[in-house]
Amino acid sequence: MTASAELRRRYVEELVGDGLISDPDVVRAFGVVPREEFVGSGFHAGGDRWAGPTDPDFLTMVYRNHPLVTKIVDGVPVSSSSQPSLMAAMIEGLGLRPGTRVLEIGVGTGYNAALMATMGARVTAVDIAPDVVDRARAALARVGLADVVDVRLGDGYLGEPANAPYDGVIVTVGLTGVSPRWLDQLAPGGFVLAPVEHAGNHPVLRVRPGGSGVGEARGLLRAGFMSAAGPLAARYPEAFPEPRRAGEFPEPTVWHPARWRTPLDVFRYHDLWFAVGAWDRRATFAAGPAGGWGGPGGCVLLDEVNGGGAGLLADGSVRAAGPQAGRYAAEVLALRDRWVARGRPEISAWSARLIPAGDPDRPILVPTGWIQC
Numbered sequence: 141m142t143a144s145a146e147l148r149r150r151y152v153e154e155l156v157g158d159g160l161i162s163d164p165d166v167v168r169a170f171g172v173v174p175r176e177e178f179v180g181s182g183f184h185a186g187g188d189r190w191a192g193p194t195d196p197d198f199l200t201m202v203y204r205n206h207p208l209v210t211k212i213v214d215g216v217p218v219s220s221s222s223q224p225s226l227m228a229a230m231i232e233g234l235g236l237r238p239g240t241r242v243l244e245i246g247v248g249t250g251y252n253a254a255l256m257a258t259m260g261a262r263v264t265a266v267d268i269a270p271d272v273v274d275r276a277r278a279a280l281a282r283v284g285l286a287d288v289v290d291v292r293l294g295d296g297y298l299g300e301p302a303n304a305p306y307d308g309v310i311v312t313v314g315l316t317g318v319s320p321r322w323l324d325q326l327a328p329g330g331f332v333l334a335p336v337e338h339a340g341n342h343p344v345l346r347v348r349p350g351g352s353g354v355g356e357a358r359g360l361l362r363a364g365f366m367s368a369a370g371p372l373a374a375r376y377p378e379a380f381p382e383p384r385r386a387g388e389f390p391e392p393t394v395w396h397p398a399r400w401r402t403p404l405d406v407f408r409y410h411d412l413w414f415a416v417g418a419w420d421r422r423a424t425f426a427a428g429p430a431g432g433w434g435g436p437g438g439c440v441l442l443d444e445v446n447g448g449g450a451g452l453l454a455d456g457s458v459r460a461a462g463p464q465a466g467r468y469a470a471e472v473l474a475l476r477d478r479w480v481a482r483g484r485p486e487i488s489a490w491s492a493r494l495i496p497a498g499d500p501d502r503p504i505l506v507p508t509g510w511i512q513c
């Protein structure tokens with residue numbers, strides 16, 4: 141067995157052992173496709189380091205459950221191979237069968253497209269960046285999938301009418317709203333899986349045409365994605381506030397103690413965070429200094445008028461800052477307790493209708509009026 145095959149075997153074993161992949165066809169695909177072929181131009185390995193195939197620990201880093209950033213422009217990551225467990229969850233969410241027609245928005249390295257094609261899906265994959273498209277095509281050719289995945293250069297907003305209709309659209313880049321073109325290009329019964337901005341995160345939503353709006357969205361899973369270019373990332377008046385970077389949220393002046401002795405795990409915390417965003421459009425992410433705010437940051441209700449606001453930590457404690465700190469703290473405490481009173485709903489318990497927003501010439505469909513279903 142080659143070093144790559146052995147590391148891949150252990151990587152799959154760990155993903156399965158940790159409960160991150162369960163569908164046997166997805167397990168098989170992860171066991172077959174060599175991820176290193178898709179990151180041959182290297183990736184960001186922390187600090188100033190760019191890791192490449194000549195580095196002794198290259199394969200070890202490739203076969204971890206980590207995203208690999210493969211392109212950075214002006215200090216901002218713009219392309220990557222997404223986190224394997226997230227890819228697995230989204231692919232499982234698509235319910236692929238041999239012959240399923242899939243449109244992927246954001247081909248990136250091509251690894252996700254290769255996994256889906258290995259499962260027998262007919263994949264069309266679009267990316268906005270010409271160099272990314274060239275590299276993905278070359279990688280797919282190296283693993284013998286050039287004829288199976290149709291990689292197109294273009295703005296994913298437009299979808300790809302040439303190969304429509306699709307049974308599923310999978311979006312692997314963060315959006316503020318869904319393109320109506322994707323809904324038009326779906327076959328009957330088809331749906332879109334897309335990470336749509338919600339309270340400073342990009343949880344994956346399952347979107348279907350119809351319902352009481354242009355379409356309906358349902359929460360699927362928590363996720364983090366880099367943001368799309370173009371109309372897919374348009375701002376609109378009711379959009380959630382942009383996430384706040386470290387140092388942008390002031391030092392807290394008001395504290396409320398923990399609600400839970402054992403803090404919520406990351407999944408439950410994101411369930412709480414999603415609910416806060418479903419009830420209040422002031423919710424977003426704020427990174428925090430290591431001191432008063434605590435840890436890497438999390439969910440805040442932002443006071444955009446006066447500055448500051450209130451942050452909610454995983455143990456249910458609250459830190460608030462700014463001239464309205466007391467009021468914001470009380471509001472976020474009420475939202476926390478409402479989540480508990482409602483039976484601590486998970487992300488998948490929420491649904492919303494979609495309405496048009498953004499540029500009227502290139503509208504996006506944004507979820508509005510989240511309700512527990």
Ligand SMILES: C[S@@+](CC[C@H](N)C(=O)[O-])C[C@H]1O[C@@H](n2cnc3c(N)ncnc32)[C@H](O)[C@@H]1O
Nearest residue numbers: 219221246248249252267268296312313368369
């Ligand atoms: C996280 S990467 C995708 C990961 C990829 N699926 C993989 O398996 O490696 C996001 C990609 O979306 C692309 N992108 C950003 N905005 C886009 C847009 N409007 N249309 C199409 N692709 C876009 C970026 O160029 C980048 O390659």
